[in-house]
């Protein structure tokens with residue numbers, strides 16, 4: 001491993017002095033779980049890493065008000081996992097933690113680093129999308145707030161500038177919605193998924209009033225399945241409807257073949273797990 005500087009600014013002004021929009025060898029450092037693997041594998045050779053651990057303020061902590069939950073970018077997964085408020089109000093996140101990596105990773109990996117890494121197999125990004133979350137990005141000129149979906153631009157690629165920092169994620173409080181994330185692994189449960197499927201529904205009896213469906217892992221970045229959503233929106237749940245929704249999902253999802261299965265196999269998984277997830281949410 002080649003040597004590099006690790007700096008720990010105590011303010012945003014100081015952080016921006018260390019970051020450089022034109023130098024990819026300088027990067028922000030959250031928990032370092034993804035960065036260190038890339039450095040050890042010599043896929044990335046940093047000159048300077050800018051740790052965000054001492055910034056505090058909006059970068060840290062979890063808070064709720066009547067309209068939203070705000071989660072600072074430096075919030076560690078273990079904090080999400082053990083938060084009673086998250087468990088009560090956003091249980092889909094607590095549930096996802098049960099099969100996310102291992103305790104050593106969850107103790108250090110951060111919400112911001114997870115988004116910045118933009119690996120399509122990650123478990124949290126499809127959940128943020130399905131919850132309709134927004135992200136605040138800060139830069140020298142101020143800040144911009146964008147839907148989490150707009151962070152991703154390709155396989156391991158984001159729309160973030162080299163000197164932009166994810167500061168916090170904001171999840172709206174939506175009354176009457178239920179959400180589920182299915183990590184479809186073909187080997188061990190905590191393995192990388194062949195596909196990830198997140199669904200959020202507003203159901204009245206068996207009538208789906210509104211919903212969001214997000215596919216991840218089998219595609220280059222998480223994306224909504226708008227065709228399947230359109231089939232299900234406003235409809236009463238029965239077997240023919242679920243079949244039509246499964247076909248719409250399989251048709252619109254352009255899924256890659258890889259070591260976890262062929263595109264056809266993943267389309268089969270998608271049809272089956274979409275049906276099961278909708279039925280499970282209706283039964284809750």
Ligand SMILES: Cc1cc2nc3c(=O)[nH]c(=O)nc-3n(C[C@H](O)[C@H](O)[C@H](O)COP(=O)(O)OP(=O)(O)OC[C@H]3O[C@@H](n4cnc5c(N)ncnc54)[C@H](O)[C@@H]3O)c2cc1C
Nearest residue numbers: 030031032033034035101110112113114116117122123166
């Ligand atoms: C053994 C192992 C098992 C794993 N298993 C799973 C799993 O089952 N499910 C899963 O979802 N994930 C899994 N992961 C991946 C893990 O979730 C990510 O490595 C982690 O989320 C990255 O967060 P971090 O804070 O460590 O990021 P870092 O390594 O610090 O950074 C990652 C990237 O984000 C950038 N970055 C960091 N913070 C910010 C910020 N605030 N603003 C802008 N850019 C930023 C960095 O510059 C870098 O490009 C696993 C990882 C390991 C090592």
